[in-house]
Amino acid sequence: xxxxxxxxxxxxxxxxxxxxxxxxxxxxxxxxxxxxxxxxxxxxxxxxxxxxxxxxxxxxxxxxxxxxxxxxxxxxxxxxxxxxxxxxxxxxxxxxxxxxxxxxxxxxxxxxxxxxxxxxxxxxxxxxxxxxxxxxxxxxxxxxxxxxxxxxxxxxxxxxxxxxxxxxxxxxxxxxxxxxxxxxxxxxxxxxxxxxxxxxxxxxxxxxxxxxxxxxxxxxxxxxxxxxxxxxxxxxxxxxxxxxxxxxxxxxxxxxxxxxxxxxxxxxxxxxxxxxxxxxxxxxxxxxxxxxxxxxxxxxxxxxxxxxxxxxxxxx
Numbered sequence: 001x002x003x004x005x006x007x008x009x010x011x012x013x014x015x016x017x018x019x020x021x022x023x024x025x026x027x028x029x030x031x032x033x034x035x036x037x038x039x040x041x042x043x044x045x046x047x048x049x050x051x052x053x054x055x056x057x058x059x060x061x062x063x064x065x066x067x068x069x070x071x072x073x074x075x076x077x078x079x080x081x082x083x084x085x086x087x088x089x090x091x092x093x094x095x096x097x098x099x100x101x102x103x104x105x106x107x108x109x110x111x112x113x114x115x116x117x118x119x120x121x122x123x124x125x126x127x128x129x130x131x132x133x134x135x136x137x138x139x140x141x142x143x144x145x146x147x148x149x150x151x152x153x154x155x156x157x158x159x160x161x162x163x164x165x166x167x168x169x170x171x172x173x174x175x176x177x178x179x180x181x182x183x184x185x186x187x188x189x190x191x192x193x194x195x196x197x198x199x200x201x202x203x204x205x206x207x208x209x210x211x212x213x214x215x216x217x218x219x220x221x222x223x224x225x226x227x228x229x230x231x232x233x234x235x236x237x238x239x240x241x242x243x244x245x246x247x248x249x250x251x252x253x254x255x256x257x258x259x260x261x262x263x264x265x266x267x268x269x270x271x272x273x274x275x276x277x278x279x280x281x282x283x284x285x286x287x288x289x290x291x292x293x294x295x296x297x298x299x300x301x302x303x304x305x306x307x308x309x310x311x312x313x314x315x316x
Contacts, residue, residue, distance in 0.1 A: 049074025152197025
């Protein structure tokens with residue numbers, strides 16, 4: 001347990017956003033350091049690049065390391081020394097976002113950030129919730145990470161995901177706004193006028209092995225109204241295909257929703273890996289990795305045996 005908690009603590013300082021990008025560096029940047037490319041997009045409109053986003057990179061508690069704005073393609077490039085940075089993103093009409101522990105690790109690092117529009121721009125109310133998922137874009141990372149949510153109501157269609165993108169009943173609504181299937185994200189679920197009760201959210205690795213969630217730089221952000229309620233980064237040791245970044249979104253009466261986090265003891269017990277059995281994808285059950293790997297192997301063996309059989313028939 002102690003080792004697992006230690007790896008999670010270290011992962012909170014790791015970068016959890018990545019996607020293709022590229023732009024002209026600001027004049028303040030030098031030719032030295034590692035190239036880090038940022039791409040900014042809209043959390044609710046797939047493929048909408050955001051230009052004019054102000055990006056400021058600073059050492060935690062230190063001075064500015066780089067700054068500039070995204071171009072027409074939503075991209076910005078900086079050269080930075082390796083290490084941990086606080087990076088803020090701001091654009092008029094969008095909720096500002098600050099990533100407190102973005103780790104620069106390698107040259108050509110790719111970062112994606114999805115900004116959410118202000119409530120005034122969407123006509124929504126302060127009780128509404130948005131859950132935004134971003135993840136990595138390298139070939140060795142998960143290609144398709146999916147957002148799942150179980151509504152607090154008892155309706156049979158309460159499970160919201162790519163096959164059931166809208167759940168609307170009795171005045172409340174949960175909707176998967178964006179479903180991204182080719183790296184990076186975003187995947188965004190919005191709760192409108194949420195009903196009382198607990199909403200469960202989790203991420204599922206749809207692509208399957210060999211890529212792992214734990215190596216795919218997952219970041220989940222929760223916005224309640226126009227305020228960021230929490231940011232969660234996947235821990236590096238995760239090999240399971242389902243992960244719950246937080247315990248629940250709790251709604252009581254007509255008050256604002258609240259974000260419930262797992263305690264360290266609950267994480268140590270593996271509660272953040274537990275998805276309700278009736279909602280859990282069949283291939284994310286314990287032992288599914290072995291089954292997933294065994295099936296392709298069995299097909300390969302069967303194919304080889306068939307080729308041997310054909311060759312023996314020819315010899316006859």
